[in-house]
Amino acid sequence: MTCAVLSIGTELTRGELVNTNATWLSSALTDLGFDVVEEVVVDDDRMRIGAALERLGKAVRVIVCTGGLGPTTDDLTTDAVAAALGVKVVRDDASLDAIRRRIEKAGRALNPSNAKQADFPQGADILPNPVGTAPGFGVTIGGASAFFMPGVPREMQRMFEEHVVSRIRTLATPSTYQVRLRTYGLPESLVGDRLAGVEEAYPGVVIGYRVQFPEIEVKVLARSTSRESARELCDRATTEVRTRLADIVYGEVDDTFPGVVGREMRNAGLTLAIAESCTGGLVGHMLTREPGASDFLLVDAVTYANSAKTGLLGIDEEVIRGHGAVSSEVAAAMAEGVRRVSGADLALSLTGIAGPGGGTAQKPVGTVFIAIAAARGTTVVDKQFGGDRQQIQLAAAYAGLDLVRRACV
Amino acid sequence: MTCAVLSIGTELTRGELVNTNATWLSSALTDLGFDVVEEVVVDDDRMRIGAALERLGKAVRVIVCTGGLGPTTDDLTTDAVAAALGVKVVRDDASLDAIRRRIEKAGRALNPSNAKQADFPQGADILPNPVGTAPGFGVTIGGASAFFMPGVPREMQRMFEEHVVSRIRTLATPSTYQVRLRTYGLPESLVGDRLAGVEEAYPGVVIGYRVQFPEIEVKVLARSTSRESARELCDRATTEVRTRLADIVYGEVDDTFPGVVGREMRNAGLTLAIAESCTGGLVGHMLTREPGASDFLLVDAVTYANSAKTGLLGIDEEVIRGHGAVSSEVAAAMAEGVRRVSGADLALSLTGIAGPGGGTAQKPVGTVFIAIAAARGTTVVDKQFGGDRQQIQLAAAYAGLDLVRRACV
Numbered sequence: 001m002t003c004a005v006l007s008i009g010t011e012l013t014r015g016e017l018v019n020t021n022a023t024w025l026s027s028a029l030t031d032l033g034f035d036v037v038e039e040v041v042v043d044d045d046r047m048r049i050g051a052a053l054e055r056l057g058k059a060v061r062v063i064v065c066t067g068g069l070g071p072t073t074d075d076l077t078t079d080a081v082a083a084a085l086g087v088k089v090v091r092d093d094a095s096l097d098a099i100r101r102r103i104e105k106a107g108r109a110l111n112p113s114n115a116k117q118a119d120f121p122q123g124a125d126i127l128p129n130p131v132g133t134a135p136g137f138g139v140t141i142g143g144a145s146a147f148f149m150p151g152v153p154r155e156m157q158r159m160f161e162e163h164v165v166s167r168i169r170t171l172a173t174p175s176t177y178q179v180r181l182r183t184y185g186l187p188e189s190l191v192g193d194r195l196a197g198v199e200e201a202y203p204g205v206v207i208g209y210r211v212q213f214p215e216i217e218v219k220v221l222a223r224s225t226s227r228e229s230a231r232e233l234c235d236r237a238t239t240e241v242r243t244r245l246a247d248i249v250y251g252e253v254d255d256t257f258p259g260v261v262g263r264e265m266r267n268a269g270l271t272l273a274i275a276e277s278c279t280g281g282l283v284g285h286m287l288t289r290e291p292g293a294s295d296f297l298l299v300d301a302v303t304y305a306n307s308a309k310t311g312l313l314g315i316d317e318e319v320i321r322g323h324g325a326v327s328s329e330v331a332a333a334m335a336e337g338v339r340r341v342s343g344a345d346l347a348l349s350l351t352g353i354a355g356p357g358g359g360t361a362q363k364p365v366g367t368v369f370i371a372i373a374a375a376r377g378t379t380v381v382d383k384q385f386g387g388d389r390q391q392i393q394l395a396a397a398y399a400g401l402d403l404v405r406r407a408c409v
Numbered sequence: 410m411t412c413a414v415l416s417i418g419t420e421l422t423r424g425e426l427v428n429t430n431a432t433w434l435s436s437a438l439t440d441l442g443f444d445v446v447e448e449v450v451v452d453d454d455r456m457r458i459g460a461a462l463e464r465l466g467k468a469v470r471v472i473v474c475t476g477g478l479g480p481t482t483d484d485l486t487t488d489a490v491a492a493a494l495g496v497k498v499v500r501d502d503a504s505l506d507a508i509r510r511r512i513e514k515a516g517r518a519l520n521p522s523n524a525k526q527a528d529f530p531q532g533a534d535i536l537p538n539p540v541g542t543a544p545g546f547g548v549t550i551g552g553a554s555a556f557f558m559p560g561v562p563r564e565m566q567r568m569f570e571e572h573v574v575s576r577i578r579t580l581a582t583p584s585t586y587q588v589r590l591r592t593y594g595l596p597e598s599l600v601g602d603r604l605a606g607v608e609e610a611y612p613g614v615v616i617g618y619r620v621q622f623p624e625i626e627v628k629v630l631a632r633s634t635s636r637e638s639a640r641e642l643c644d645r646a647t648t649e650v651r652t653r654l655a656d657i658v659y660g661e662v663d664d665t666f667p668g669v670v671g672r673e674m675r676n677a678g679l680t681l682a683i684a685e686s687c688t689g690g691l692v693g694h695m696l697t698r699e700p701g702a703s704d705f706l707l708v709d710a711v712t713y714a715n716s717a718k719t720g721l722l723g724i725d726e727e728v729i730r731g732h733g734a735v736s737s738e739v740a741a742a743m744a745e746g747v748r749r750v751s752g753a754d755l756a757l758s759l760t761g762i763a764g765p766g767g768g769t770a771q772k773p774v775g776t777v778f779i780a781i782a783a784a785r786g787t788t789v790v791d792k793q794f795g796g797d798r799q800q801i802q803l804a805a806a807y808a809g810l811d812l813v814r815r816a817c818v
Contacts, residue, residue, distance in 0.1 A: 015436025280697025288689025
């Protein structure tokens with residue numbers, strides 16, 4: 001079953017924004033068993049939006065469209081669809097009420113721009129927006145079922161999953177199955193080396209890699225004659241992949257690295273304290289972005305200035321003066337200090353040089369000392385990370401969380 | 410002058426790869442003065458490649474195409490172009506020699522797959538590849554000059570810059586100019602309301618909006634007869650836009666909100682301390698992601714547990730017991746406490762309920778108290794944010810940073 005993805009927005013055709021929506025939708029549609037034969041992007045131009053829809057309506061059976069449903073004057077999708085269908089734009093009272101409630105809940109009053117988001121081509125099938133203001137809608141254009149969703153990725157994804165999938169699922173027969181494994185600890189080329197020969201051993205299986213620094217996602221995609229046999233093939237190949245990558249696979253697609261660390265802290269019944277310097281709060285942020293961090297996280301002392309290291313964590317000034325703030329000794333003292341002041345079971349500290357300035361011959365940019373303090377003592381590792389400031393901070397935060405994770409088990 | 414970008418590859422239509430080539434090319438073509446009216450992606454299918462080319466050859470004056478020039482059987486671009494033009498595919502001896510030299514230099518022998526990369530539609534204008542094996546080529550399709558380049562981003566970019574730009578530059582007159590303003594503080598619909606009538610008052614100007622929660626980027630694009638007059642028009646309209654949005658514009662495209670806050674702290678010569686609870690380190694992370702935070706940031710105490718609030722910041726247990734950890738009183742005590750222990754000029758604190766659990770009737774999920782403590786006293790604001798946990802955290806962090814920014818001036 002053929003389908004197409006249409007993205008609307010001058011920010012795309014001017015090259016100001018990477019079109020991740022088309023990638024996400026194409027991947028989701030492929031998983032459902034559709035053949036995505038074309039992705040199209042047009043600018044915010046009523047005629048071109050209409051022309052693209054008329055053309056695709058003759059070429060494919062499903063069109064999934066994003067963008068141009070916002071409240072401002074450059075949002076033209078609804079008008080363009082109505083014109084292409086030769087129907088009027090009408091206001092939907094139920095949608096208007098929902099928008100008004102949402103806006104009043106945020107302490108504001110409905111204005112005419114918001115109200116525009118309750119307008120739809122006459123006869124459209126309205127798709128509620130679970131996480132935003134603008135509803136989507138479905139219509140029939142030529143021989144195609146066409147669905148229109150907002151361009152905000154989060155809103156689009158939820159709307160697609162909750163309201164579009166159920167409307168199109170029966171049109172396609174899925175004959176592929178994919179498992180996505182999340183790994184941390186090896187670069188892409190070494191992950192690839194470990195998996196050499198898997199595709200040949202399991203005909204019909206394709207291994208894909210996606211770098212989400214510093215993680216590598218490994219995709220095991222199986223194609224067969226039915227969804228069931230594809231799944232069976234995928235499961236066998238995935239078992240092989242998991243065996244070869246045992247030390248670096250931390251979960252599947254919906255897991256996050258800090259989420260898994262939190263789960264293991266919770267399972268171990270341990271409390272955690274953190275003292276950060278070069279990572280500036282990133283480790284705490286990663287852990288608390290997920291719900292439930294209060295089960296184990298007591299404190300994260302981002303002691304950026306030396307005065308904070310001495311004042312808050314009680315580190316001896318002499319240790320900082322003698323070894324430098326970026327040193328094994330200070331990392332150990334930070335972890336022990338934050339463990340002492342918080343009473344936590346386990347303490348993690350990070351001190352290093354994230355750059356771009358501050359590097360020396362002995363301690364170049366990318367040098368990071370990471371310490372773990374526990375009742376049984378303190379261990380310090382020193383790392384040398386590459387990349388820019390944000391990559392060094394992220395690599396250090398992952399390395400620190402990895403030590404916490406391994407200390408739990 | 411209109412143009413289109415065509416990307417060829419089943420890895421794109423299956424959603425396995427984000428199409429950064431189209432973004433890069435659209436941006437480069439826009440800068441050259443072209444109107445990119447469409448981006449198209451088709452899978453590795455001879456008929457669909459040909460159909461897309463024939464259609465675009467009638468619609469635009471320049472087509473820039475990537476992908477499908479590789480050595481494998483799924484690389485079909487050359488064949489498809491020749492078929493669309495009704496010409497033969499012919500081997501180019503000079504290109505074959507260059508490919509052979511390149512491959513032999515790498516210590517391998519030329520094989521038939523490599524040789525295929527020296528095949529071109531008869532009469533094509535060959536574009537050398539400065540950094541890879543596959544040359545590109547140019548042909549005329551319908552009314553368009555069409556250029557075909559490899560899909561490897563690095564090879565494509567070099568080929569475009571060294572061999573395509575010189576062939577198309579004279580076709581377009583740069584006649585647009587754009588300014589991108591970054592705003593924080595109002596939702597998109599209210600920003601749009603404030604700018605009602607600007608497009609009418611400045612004919613040739615189009616206002617665009619892009620949501621990057623919780624920011625709104627406002628783009629002022631001017632089209633005129635020359636780059637100079639477009640710039641002049643854009644400047645006049647931008648002055649009007651800046652006046653209307655004076656309280657929410659914090660910078661231009663390359664600025665970041667935490668970067669501007671840091672710059673203003675530095676200009677004011679003030680030091681900052683932070684105490685975070687519900688935002689869990691996000692404020693510190695945002696400030697330290699940028700270089701130079703050590704100029705002003707002393708400490709960020711992420712006091713997640715109540716024991717940390719009392720232990721690290723010296724907050725009276727009775728205050729927490731009496732008012733709850735999420736309260737105006739505790740926010741004030743956190744800011745005053747972290748200011749006292751750090752000796753900072755200015756202190757920011759945030760305590761709230763990021764959810765999804767923990768809300769009550771009096772203090773629902775999204776309730777956040779934010780305090781600023783300074784020598785002249787302490788002020789607390791209470792906010793009610795919508796959205797999920799991560800949006801509430803981000804909205805709270807921005808609101809806190811905004812208070813810091815306003816306290817500097």
